[in-house]
Amino acid sequence: GPDPLITEVQDWASSFGDAVDAAPYGMPIRFESHVTRRNVEWLTESPVSSINFTPIHALEGTITPQGCAFERHHSGAIELSKQDYRLMINGLVDRPLVFTYEDLTRFPRHVTTAFCECAANGGMEWGGAQLEGCQYTQGMIHNMEYTGVMLRDLLAEAGVQTEGKWVYVEGADASSNGRSIPMEKALDDVMVAFFANGEALRKEHGYPVRLVVPGWEGNMWVKWLRRIGVYDRAVESREETSKYTDLMPDGRARKWTWVMDAKSVITSPSPQVPIRHGKGPLVISGLAWSGNGAINRVDVSLDGGRNWQTARISGDAKKKALTRFHLDIDWDGSELFLQSRAVDETGYVQPTKQALREIRGLNNVYHNNGIQTWWVKADGEVENVEIA
Amino acid sequence: ETLGLGRAALPEEIAAWDVSVLPDGQGLKPGSGDVLTGEEVFADKCASCHGEFAEGLDSWPVLAGGEGSLTDPRPVKTIGSYWPHLSTVWDYVHRSMPFGSAQTVSVDETYAITAFLLYSNGLVDEDFVLTNENFTEIVLPNNDGFYPDDRPETEYVLFKGEPCMTGCAEGVPKITKRAVDLNVTPEDPDGRPAGSLPDLRAAVATEGGAEVVAVAAEGEAVVEEPAAEPEAVAEEAVVEEAVVEEAGADPELIAAGEKVFKKCAACHKVGDGAKNATGPVLNGMIDRAAGTVDGFKYSKPLAEMAAGGLVWDAASLHAFLENPKAFMKGTKMTFAGLKKPEERDAIIAYLATFAE
Numbered sequence: 001g002p003d004p005l006i007t008e009v010q011d012w013a014s015s016f017g018d019a020v021d022a023a024p025y026g027m028p029i030r031f032e033s034h035v036t037r038r039n040v041e042w043l044t045e046s047p048v049s050s051i052n053f054t055p056i057h058a059l060e061g062t063i064t065p066q067g068c069a070f071e072r073h074h075s076g077a078i079e080l081s082k083q084d085y086r087l088m089i090n091g092l093v094d095r096p097l098v099f100t101y102e103d104l105t106r107f108p109r110h111v112t113t114a115f116c117e118c119a120a121n122g123g124m125e126w127g128g129a130q131l132e133g134c135q136y137t138q139g140m141i142h143n144m145e146y147t148g149v150m151l152r153d154l155l156a157e158a159g160v161q162t163e164g165k166w167v168y169v170e171g172a173d174a175s176s177n178g179r180s181i182p183m184e185k186a187l188d189d190v191m192v193a194f195f196a197n198g199e200a201l202r203k204e205h206g207y208p209v210r211l212v213v214p215g216w217e218g219n220m221w222v223k224w225l226r227r228i229g230v231y232d233r234a235v236e237s238r239e240e241t242s243k244y245t246d247l248m249p250d251g252r253a254r255k256w257t258w259v260m261d262a263k264s265v266i267t268s269p270s271p272q273v274p275i276r277h278g279k280g281p282l283v284i285s286g287l288a289w290s291g292n293g294a295i296n297r298v299d300v301s302l303d304g305g306r307n308w309q310t311a312r313i314s315g316d317a318k319k320k321a322l323t324r325f326h327l328d329i330d331w332d333g334s335e336l337f338l339q340s341r342a343v344d345e346t347g348y349v350q351p352t353k354q355a356l357r358e359i360r361g362l363n364n365v366y367h368n369n370g371i372q373t374w375w376v377k378a379d380g381e382v383e384n385v386e387i388a
Numbered sequence: 389e390t391l392g393l394g395r396a397a398l399p400e401e402i403a404a405w406d407v408s409v410l411p412d413g414q415g416l417k418p419g420s421g422d423v424l425t426g427e428e429v430f431a432d433k434c435a436s437c438h439g440e441f442a443e444g445l446d447s448w449p450v451l452a453g454g455e456g457s458l459t460d461p462r463p464v465k466t467i468g469s470y471w472p473h474l475s476t477v478w479d480y481v482h483r484s485m486p487f488g489s490a491q492t493v494s495v496d497e498t499y500a501i502t503a504f505l506l507y508s509n510g511l512v513d514e515d516f517v518l519t520n521e522n523f524t525e526i527v528l529p530n531n532d533g534f535y536p537d538d539r540p541e542t543e544y545v546l547f548k549g550e551p552c553m554t555g556c557a558e559g560v561p562k563i564t565k566r567a568v569d570l571n572v573t574p575e576d577p578d579g580r581p582a583g584s585l586p587d588l589r590a591a592v593a594t595e596g597g598a599e600v601v602a603v604a605a606e607g608e609a610v611v612e613e614p615a616a617e618p619e620a621v622a623e624e625a626v627v628e629e630a631v632v633e634e635a636g637a638d639p640e641l642i643a644a645g646e647k648v649f650k651k652c653a654a655c656h657k658v659g660d661g662a663k664n665a666t667g668p669v670l671n672g673m674i675d676r677a678a679g680t681v682d683g684f685k686y687s688k689p690l691a692e693m694a695a696g697g698l699v700w701d702a703a704s705l706h707a708f709l710e711n712p713k714a715f716m717k718g719t720k721m722t723f724a725g726l727k728k729p730e731e732r733d734a735i736i737a738y739l740a741t742f743a744e
Contacts (some may be wrong), residue, residue, distance in 0.1 A: 130567050254536045
C-alpha cells in the first residue's frame with residue numbers, strides 16, 4: 001500500500017525544526033551516533049597511553065572529521081592554550097629561538113592535505129585475520145587538510161649550521177614522544193600546523209600546534225610540538241629504537257622505516273557494513289594511499305585475487321593523501337572474496353600479506369600494508385578472512 | 389633575509405627543555421648512581437608497573453631478560469635483549485618516567501635506575517657505579533642489531549611491475565583464517581562488530597525506530613529517543629542527586645577530583661565495567677572496609693591493617709593519600725602522594741560518585 005511517510009503529513013513537514021544557535025558548534029545528528037572512534041581495550045594497559053580507531057567504514061570521500069579521527073596518546077591529551085604555547089628551536093643553529101603561537105601565525109602560510117597513519121595500523125593482523133571490521137584492521141589512519149607554516153621556514157629563521165643533519169622534534173606532554181627526522185625531509189614538506197579541516201586543531205590532535213610529516217609514520221607527527229633540536233645525528237630515542245623498529249626473522253631489526261608504503265582497503269562492504277539490500281546494483285567503496293606519492297590506480301578482485309578489474313578514482317588523487325575509489329557492480333548474490341590492490345606513482349604494487357611475511361616473518365609488528373580479504377557471504381554478511 | 393620573528397632562547401630555557409641524551413653521550417649531565425641505590429629508587433618509583441625485578445607486571449613493559457629471544461615466535465624485547473643504546477634508557481627515564489609523574493626523577497636517581505637496569509639484565513655487577521664518565525663505555529648487547537630501512541632494495545624491487553589481472557591463481561579460494569574464530573573484536577549489544585552500521589530496513593526496529601515510525605503515523609511526537617537512553621540518563625541523574633544530597637559534595641569539587649584522578653588512573657580503574665588492574669578497582673570504596681575488593685591480591689601491610697579494622701573513610705584516605713608510605717609502610721602503592729589537602733578532598737569527592 002501507499003507509504004504513510006509520504007501520504008500522511010509528517011510532523012517535520014508541518015512544525016518547526018531547531019532554531020539557529022540550537023548548537024553553536026554542532027555535532028552530527030543523533031541518527032549517526034554509531035559513527036565514533038572506538039578502542040580495543042585489551043590492546044593496551046592504560047587508556048592514557050593507547051590508541052583508538054577511525055570509523056573509516058562509516059565515512060565517505062577522503063577528509064576525516066577531526067572529531068572521529070583516531071587518537072594515539074602516550075601520556076594523555078593535554079590542554080595547552082595558545083597563550084601558554086612556546087616553540088623552541090635550538091642546537092646546531094646560529095640563533096636559538098623561542099616562538100609564541102602568534103609568531104608562528106606571521107610566517108608564510110601553507111595548506112596541504114595528508115594522511116596520518118600509525119605505523120602499527122594492521123599490526124594485529126600479522127599473525128592472521130584477527131579483528132572484524134576495517135575500523136579495527138585499517139582504522140589507525142586519518143586524512144586532513146592542514147594549514148600551517150613550513151618547518152623549513154622556521155629553521156631558516158634560526159639558521160641551521162652545516163653540521164646540522166637531523167632535527168629532533170618533541171611534544172609538551174609528559175611523554176614528549178621525541179623523534180628524529182633527517183634534515184632533507186625537514187626541509188622538504190614537513191609542516192608546523194595549527195588548523196585542520198578549516199578549524200583549530202582539536203585537543204586530541206595536538207592543539208594548538210602539531211607537526212605534519214606527509215607520508216611518514218604517525219608517531220613522528222608530534223603533537224603539542226614544543227621543541228625542535230638540530231643535531232649532527234639521530235637522538236635514537238625510545239620511540240625510534242625500542243618501538244617503531246621492525247624485527248626481522250634473523251633477529252636483527254630495521255630502523256628508520258619512516259615511509260608508509262602503498263595500501264588500500266575496501267571500506268564498504270566490510271564486516272561492519274554488510275550488504276542488506278540483496279542482489280543487484282552494489283557500490284564497492286574504498287580508500288587507497290601511499291607515503292611515496294600519489295595513487296595511480298586501484299584494482300579490485302571479487303574472487304580472492306584470481307581476476308582483477310580497475311576501480312574508478314573518485315575525486316583527486318593527491319600525493320600522500322587518502323584517495324577514494326569506487327567500483328559499481330551488479331551483485332548476483334553469490335559469495336565474494338573482495339580484495340583491493342593499490343598501485344602508486346612509483347609503480348609499487350600493494351603486496352599480499354603472504355608476500356610480506358615471506359620477507360619479514362611474523363614479528364614485524366609495524367608497516368603491515370598487505371592486501372585485505374573480505375569474505376562476502378550470500379546473505380550479505382562480511383567476515384575478515386585469509387585465503388589460500 | 390630572515391623575518392625577525394621570535395626571540396633569542398635564553399640559556400636557562402634551553403637547559404630546561406633540551407634534556408636529550410644521544411648515543412655518543414651528548415647531553416649527559418654530570419652525576420652518578422650505583423646499583424643498590426637504583427634498586428631502591430626503582431622499587432619506589434618504577435616497580436608498581438615494571439615489577440621489583442624489572443620483569444613487567446600485567447602488560448606493562450618488561451625491562452630485563454629476553455636474551456636470545458629475538459628470533460622466537462614471541463620475542464621479549466628488553467633493554468638487555470633489544471635496546472641498542474644505553475643513552476635511550478637514561479633519556480627516557482629522565483624525561484618521561486615514571487608514567488604519570490614525568491620529569492620527577494633526579495639526575496643521580498636516573499644514573500642509579502639505569503645502573504640497576506644494567507644489573508637486572510646481567511650486564512654489570514652489583515657494586516657497579518654508573519657515572520657520566522664511564523657511561524659511553526657501556527655497550528648494550530644488541531648494539532649492532534639494527535640497520536637502516538632497506539625496503540627500496542629488498543622489497544620495492546619485488547613489488548614493482550605490471551601486476552597480473554586475469555587468471556592470477558588456480559582454483560577457488562580456500563579460507564585459511566577467520567577473525568571470528570579468535571572472537572576478540574569489540575561487540576555491540578546485538579553481538580555484531582561494534583560500530584556496525586544500522587540496518588536501514590528491518591533493523592530500525594531494534595533501535596526503536598519502528599516505534600518512531602508507528603508514532604509518527606499517529607501524528608504524535610516524531611523523534612522519541614530509543615527507550616533505553618532516557619532511562620539510563622535518568623538513572624545517572626538520580627545517582628548524582630543522591631550523592632550530592634548525601635555527601636553535600638559540589639560538582640566543581642567532583643570535577644576537580646576527576647582531574648586529580650588522572651594521576652591514579654594508570655593503576656586504578658573506576659566506573660562501569662572497571663576491573664582490577666595494577667591496583668584494585670575503586671568503585672564503592674568510600675566508607676568500605678579496606679582490602680575487600682574481590683580478586684585483588686593485596687600487599688601484606690594492607691592486609692594486616694585491613695584485619696585491624698581499617699576503613700577507607702575521609703580521614704584514613706587523607707592520611708594514606710598524603711603520604712602512602714608513611715601511612716602504610718611497605719605498601720605496593722608506589723605513589724608519592726597528594727600533598728595538597730584540596731586535591732585529596734577533590735579525589736575523595738570524585739570517588740564517592742562511584743557506587744559498587
